[in-house]
Amino acid sequence: MPFRPLVPDQPKGIGPVALDGNLIVHGDNLQALKALLPHYAGKVDCIFIDPPYNTGNEGWCYNDNVNAPMIKEWLESNPIGVEDGLRHDKWCAMMWPRLRLLYELLGDEGTIWVTLDDNEIHRARGILDEIFGEESFVCQIVTQSNKRGQTYKEIAKTHEYILVYGKTPFSVLHEIETEGENLPEKDDFGKYSARELRNRNPKFGRHNRPNLFYPFYAKSGFTDDNGNHYVSVEPFEGAEEIFPLNSSGGESCWRWGKDRSRARTENKSTEFLFAAKTRAGEWRVFEKYRKETIKAKTIWSDSKHITEQGTVELGKLGLADLFPFPKPLGLLEDVISIATSDDALILDSFAGSGTTGHAVLEANRRDGGSRRFILVEMEDYADNVTAERIRRVINGYDFEGIQRTEMLRERLNWRVLSNSEELVHKVEGIENLHSHEFDRIKKEVKDGELVVTGEKAVADRADGLGGSFTYCTLGDPVELDKILSGETLPPYSGLGAALFHMATNQSLETGNIREEDFYLGKADGQQVWLIYKPDLDWLKSPEAALTLARAKAFAATDPDKRHLVFAPTRFVSQKMLAEQNLPVEFVPLPFALYRIDRS
Structure with missing residues (x-):
């Protein structure tokens, strides 16, 4: 995949453009993660993702509704359904590179949280064991997502999972705060x-x-x-x-x-x-x-973690009809409380309705923290749902409309229809118990399911939480893919300009380049370097690595500034650089470039 730089769209955000602040990125998350790498490699404190569960009943959809043209075209020629013998292989092939990039973005003390169900949980553990290491496994949490369960099954399933892995042995988790x-x-x-x-x-x-x-x-x-x-x-x-x-x-x-x-x-x-x-x-x-604290447990059954609570919360924002099954706010609030401090950076590359960003803003309001979020969403609703939710949470909003609460969802099959009296009795019981809470109880059959929903007209004003964010899309591809074969090797200034823009969101003054000692330029108090030559054999040699001696030489040119160094590989760890008090930070060249195996 070629690299595509982040392109701010200021009118869709709130506040001035700031690529080091809260971000919402509209675009394919694989490309977006690559675009984020020069800015945030090793800097993310917590990653939360809710990827496709790959149930086999959706034609393999993303959040139950694929609209992105690239993915739609791919699905048309590669249909993924329950009869597809390769659907699990395809899911793994989709997840592997994304998790690999997420690993590069996660900081040494950070953790990654992945929500899944029984369809892919065991395969996900295999992938995460390979990328993060088996010793980095923290726990597998069971969350109650539906109190009634999927009643069309022989045993009603009421739960999902969260896999938790650390980046290194330095990964830090906290206890949950309670109002004791x-x-x-x-x-x-x-x-x-x-x-x-x-x-x-x-x-x-x-x-x-x-x-x-x-x-x-x-x-x-x-x-x-x-x-x-x-x-x-x-x-x-x-x-x-x-x-x-x-x-x-x-x-x-x-x-x-x-x-x-x-x-x-x-x-x-x-x-x-x-x-x-x-x-x-x-x-x-x-x-x-x-505040008192308690250790988090591996079973989460609180009502705030249930999926329908997320629908209620999105309904209060006037967006419930635009996104099905959003993650509940309480689930993300607990993840953030356990996984982060009050100045953390949280990344969600399957952002959906934007619950993660909402939870970050709520956490900052609660304790005065300065947490930041990065949300990545590829679908068309990135603007009118994901970003719109964050706009309303920040600015406040008037809500006049129908608040909907799902009371029952039952898949209609022959067994259920043959016992229709039992189903009717269940619906009548809901009406008798809850009709006084709503203006009406709506019953409809949709996509082969009976859905019973309580509806109530509300008019309210929610105060804003404050804050800002920058909305970005992905720019035109930077053609780097042919470098692997050596078919094309861009000149130093051409590659340097692309990387400098990715790292600083500023254009490169080519007159400042010193190719002989790998210097690109400076921006915002930092010096930027690129160890590169358009020579295939040289790029594969140890000469292309960031070494301790080279880091000392770079730092000596301006000891009071931060030095960002792009290179194919390194022979010195970030820990060693810190021990030497060298303000040098290594950034791997984009994944389309060389990943030299030195093992």
Whole structure:
């Protein structure tokens, strides 16, 4: 697949164009993930995807309604149905490259969450084991998606699955917050429990998290009315330095970055942080945690996780008729709570109705966080459903219309029809129990199913959550596919211009190029480099790799700037670059270029 750059469409977004902010990308997700790679390789904190389940009853559709011309053309010549003996092979062939790209985008501490049912769950585990490694498997969650179940089956199926994998052993998951009443401490701001701000996980420290190693300042006797010492990230008269050191004096790191700590202490309050001395006279910094937490379980059966709840939520936004079976907001809120911190980047490359973006905005409203989302949707509804939902959530909206709640969905087959009295009795029972809740109970047969829906006229105003996003499409292809065979090798400036645009969304000033030492140019405080020559044998040689020596040379040209280096491969890890305090970041050349196997 050729590379296609991101092209902002400002009128369809909210706020100024910002490729480093919230993004909604309309286009094939394989091409979109490739377009995102130069911007976000190794930077995504959480990936949530809801790919096609491949049930065999849809003619293999994407979200039950394929409209994209490219996919439609492919399906017409490759019909995928329950009789297709290759439908599982085709599903795996579709998922493999997408998961491979998602792996490249995920950060070392990140996790990926994949929703599926029984049709492909075992094949998905095989693919994920291969790409992420069996040791990176975290768990397989069972979610109750339908309380009544698929009653046309011999045993009514009520559940789906979520597969969870980490990128590396450094992957981090959190407990779920609860509004508990068992917090042991109390101050003027409410109940809390004191938790040391130092990261107690021995995997983390100054050596691999240098940005989380910095001093706090506190002074004996400088306390609030409850005896808690004020703490600051700025020095003041008489204050002592407090570094994140473990019990043996080793250099650990904080759980919060310096900007967040500054924001939580600049009003000279102990609402969020305070300092205290141990019996040995050593300072410690504590966070006032105001919510109880519990470990997440592998069975999720709360009503907020049920699929029809997603339909109700989309109905409140006035969009229920435009998208079937959206994922419920509560499901994504729990995933985000477990998988991310309050400044995380969350990616959904099968975005559908946009529930993931909605959940990110809700999470930020709830705790004042700065999480960002990237949503990718290929279908025509990317604008009028996915993006429109986010517009309404951000701006607020007036809703006057019909709120629909699905009460029953029953597939009609001969067994059901032969027991029609039982079905009629079930429908009458719904009417008797719930008719007072709705203006009417609607019964209709659609696509071979009896659907019973409660309808109620509502008129309401929802306040907006605030925020912004940039809407993008994919530009014309950059012809790189023939480079693999060496049939065509673009000149340095031609390839460099395409990659520079992908990385910076700016055009390249060709007069600044220094091809002899692989320099492209600078933009937004960063220097951009490209290790490349239009020579097939050279590209396959070790000379084409980013090495430690080369990284030092690049950094030495401008030590105060970030250096982004495109190269076919590397012989130095990002961890080693960090240990050497080199502001150099490796970005693999697009997947249409060389992936040299050095094993």
